[in-house]
Each structure stands twice: as C-alpha cells, then as structure tokens.
Amino acid sequence: MLSLHKPKAERGIHAVNANGSGPKPLYGGQAVIEGVMMRGPRFMAVAMRDPKGKIVLHSEALSPIYTSRWAKVPFLRGLLLLWDALGLGSRVLGLSANVQAETEDETLEGTPLLLTMLASFGMAIGLFFVLPAGLAHLVERYFTLSPLAGNLLEGVLRLAILLGYLWAVGRMEEIRRVFGYHGAEHKTIHAYEAGLKLTPKTVDKFPLEHPRCGTAFLLTVIVLSILVFTLIGPLPLLLRLLLRVLLIPVLAGVAYEYLRFTAANMRNPLVRVLVAPNLALQRLTTRPPDAKMLEVGIAAFNEMLRLETSKTAKPKALKLKPAKAAKR
Structure with missing residues (x-):
C-alpha cells in the first residue's frame, strides 16, 4: 500500500541515525506486482522480479510538487x-504488470492515466461513501430511526465495508503476494530507520506494521467521516449523498495532517494508543514476506537511496520489448 507521508526530513518528523548524529530523511513506498517501489523527495525506484526470477530495476525523477511551496x-x-x-x-503498477508480461504495453500517461484515476476514485466513493449512506437512509426510513442513529449506522456500515473489502481481496493468491511485498516494504524502511545494514536477515526482524502506511489513511478518513456525519441533521437522500462526496476532500486533508502529527509523536504513549487501530488494520494488508521478497524491497530502497544521496547519479529507465515485437 502506498505511503502517504511526505518523504522529507522535517523537525520532529524523522528517524535518528543509530550513532545519534542527526536525522535521516523519511522515505515511503508501495507494493506492486512482484515488486516494491520506494520513493524519496526527488526520486523513486521500483524493483521487480521478472518471470525468470531476475530482479529488474526502474528509477526516475519525481514531480517537483514534492518539494514545492504548495507541499507545505x-x-x-x-x-x-x-x-x-x-x-x-x-x-x-502498470509497469510491474508489463514486466510480468515481458512486453512494453501502452504507457499509462496523460488522459489514460487521468481516466484510470477518476474511475478508481469513482468506484471508491461509490463503495465506501454512497453505498453505506444509501443503505443507512433506507433503514432509517423503514425502521423510523432518529437522524443520529441513522448516521451512526451509516458509519458502522462504512467501516464494515472497508474491513470486508480488505479481507476479501486478501483471500486472492495474487493479492496475497502483493501484500507480502507490502510487508517487505515496511520491514526494509524499519531497518533503514533503525540504522542497520539492509540484508534479508536483518530486515526480516522488524514488524510488518508501519505508522506511516497509507492503509492508515483509509481508516482515518472513515473514522473522521463517522464523527463528522453523525453531527449532521436529517437530510433528503440526494442532498445527503452529495454532501458525503463534497466533504471527502476536507476529510482527506484533515486525515493527512492527523497522520503527520501522529508520525511526529510516536514516542507519546497517548499517540501510540491513537494509532493502534491503524497498525492493527495493516494486518489485513500485509503478509510475512519471504527472503526473495525482502531482496526485492532492499534492491528498490538501495537504488532510490543511491539517487537521493548523490548529486551526479542518474535514474535507470527500464527498457522492455514493444508488445507487437514480443508477439512475433
């Protein structure tokens, strides 16, 4: 799962070198098909195993948005x-799928990428916001529930749908492997932040859960929606659905700031209690990685770190065979 934390060292939000010499920048990542992507403020690198078992690398510079004033x-x-x-x-994700097919399919950029993202957003909004709001409205009218009870029911349904969805997709073998690489991503970042040498043996000692995981963002948005929508009075169905959709950006912005705050204060006992549900949810989106998965996570991290710590290093673009040529 994608880490949503801004990958930049900031006051109060950092890992400390093992020798106490100072802060390390924080890095994020994402599991892909048979691989792991790691990213910093300027570069990203993705390592994947091809069908022959070889680790292949791709790296590139990131959008300036990560270091722009808007990001502050x-x-x-x-x-x-x-x-x-x-x-x-x-x-x-598209790149990792192409690696498994050993061909360079149509690049997901521009309009196709925008349409894919909008479709994904639409499905997520429909499943996690519109559906529970509609169901709660029907139950509220049929059983003549109070608006407060109806809104609470909506929140419970929303949370249940999220948990059920994550549990269901986690039963698929292909997704279980992606979740294994998700665990490898977390363990690798843990080991780096602890100041240890990155080897499969040392990395595997660390926990699957990580406080900056993007999975925490999902749960935080759901919990915030329960708190906010419960305070809203009775509304017609269409207005109720519209309000849920319009408030999503607000909830997302608040959730992001909450995650930044908790990541900066993990040593506080109260904060640890607050983030416990987020860490527990990651049990549904991670699996214990095997040694080969850990090797991939380490390879991705080392390539990203090579670029982030050098002023002269250049990214390595992965070249695949064009789809038409591969079919001959």
Missing part, C-alpha cells in the same frame, strides 16, 4: 500529494 500548505498539501501519489502508484 496545511490541508492543501495532503490533497496535492495524495493525487500525485495515486498517479505514480497507477503508473508503477
């Missing part, structure tokens, strides 16, 4: 970085 504006930065991160996530 509270609440707005969450929306901007989330949108760009989703676009990047869609592209690297």
Whole structure:
C-alpha cells in the first residue's frame, strides 16, 4: 500500500541515525506486482522480479510538487500529494504488470492515466461513501430511526465495508503476494530507520506494521467521516449523498495532517494508543514476506537511496520489448 507521508526530513518528523548524529530523511513506498517501489523527495525506484526470477530495476525523477511551496500548505498539501501519489502508484503498477508480461504495453500517461484515476476514485466513493449512506437512509426510513442513529449506522456500515473489502481481496493468491511485498516494504524502511545494514536477515526482524502506511489513511478518513456525519441533521437522500462526496476532500486533508502529527509523536504513549487501530488494520494488508521478497524491497530502497544521496547519479529507465515485437 502506498505511503502517504511526505518523504522529507522535517523537525520532529524523522528517524535518528543509530550513532545519534542527526536525522535521516523519511522515505515511503508501495507494493506492486512482484515488486516494491520506494520513493524519496526527488526520486523513486521500483524493483521487480521478472518471470525468470531476475530482479529488474526502474528509477526516475519525481514531480517537483514534492518539494514545492504548495507541499507545505496545511490541508492543501495532503490533497496535492495524495493525487500525485495515486498517479505514480497507477503508473508503477502498470509497469510491474508489463514486466510480468515481458512486453512494453501502452504507457499509462496523460488522459489514460487521468481516466484510470477518476474511475478508481469513482468506484471508491461509490463503495465506501454512497453505498453505506444509501443503505443507512433506507433503514432509517423503514425502521423510523432518529437522524443520529441513522448516521451512526451509516458509519458502522462504512467501516464494515472497508474491513470486508480488505479481507476479501486478501483471500486472492495474487493479492496475497502483493501484500507480502507490502510487508517487505515496511520491514526494509524499519531497518533503514533503525540504522542497520539492509540484508534479508536483518530486515526480516522488524514488524510488518508501519505508522506511516497509507492503509492508515483509509481508516482515518472513515473514522473522521463517522464523527463528522453523525453531527449532521436529517437530510433528503440526494442532498445527503452529495454532501458525503463534497466533504471527502476536507476529510482527506484533515486525515493527512492527523497522520503527520501522529508520525511526529510516536514516542507519546497517548499517540501510540491513537494509532493502534491503524497498525492493527495493516494486518489485513500485509503478509510475512519471504527472503526473495525482502531482496526485492532492499534492491528498490538501495537504488532510490543511491539517487537521493548523490548529486551526479542518474535514474535507470527500464527498457522492455514493444508488445507487437514480443508477439512475433
């Protein structure tokens, strides 16, 4: 799952070198098909195993949005970085699929990428916001529930749909492998932030859960929606659905700031209690990785770190055979 944390060292939001010499920049990542993507403020790298078992690498410079002034504006930065991160996530997923096919299919850029992202957003909004709101409205009218009870029911349904969806997709073998690479991503970042040498043996000692995981963003938005929508009085169905959709950007912006705050204060006992549900949810989106998955996560991280720590290093673009040529 995609890490939504801004990958940049900031006061109070950093890992400390093992020798206590100072802060390390924070990095994020995402699991892809048979691989892991790691990203910093300037570059991203993705490592994947091809059908022959060989690790292949692709790296590139990131959008300037991650280091722009807009990325420093509270609440707005969450929306901007989330949108760009989703676009990047869609592209690297497409790349990993092409690696498994050993062909270079149509590149997901421009209009196709925008349409894919809009379709994904539409499905997510329909499943997690419109559906529970509509069901709660029907139950509220049929059983003559109070608006407060109806809104609480809507929140419970929304949370149940999220948990059920994650559980269901996690039963698929292909997704279970992606979740294994998700665990490899978390363990690798944990090991780096602990100041240890990145080897499969040392990396595997760390937990599957990570406080900056993008999975936490989903749960935070759901919980915030329960708190906000419960306070709203009775509304006609269409207005109720419209309000849910319109408030999503607001909820997303608040959720992002909340995650930044908790990531900055993980040593606080109260914060640890607050983030416990987010960490628990990651049990549905991660699986224990095997040694080969850990090797891939380490390869992606090392390539990203090579670019982030050098002023002269250049990205390595992966070249695949064109789809038409591969079919001959």
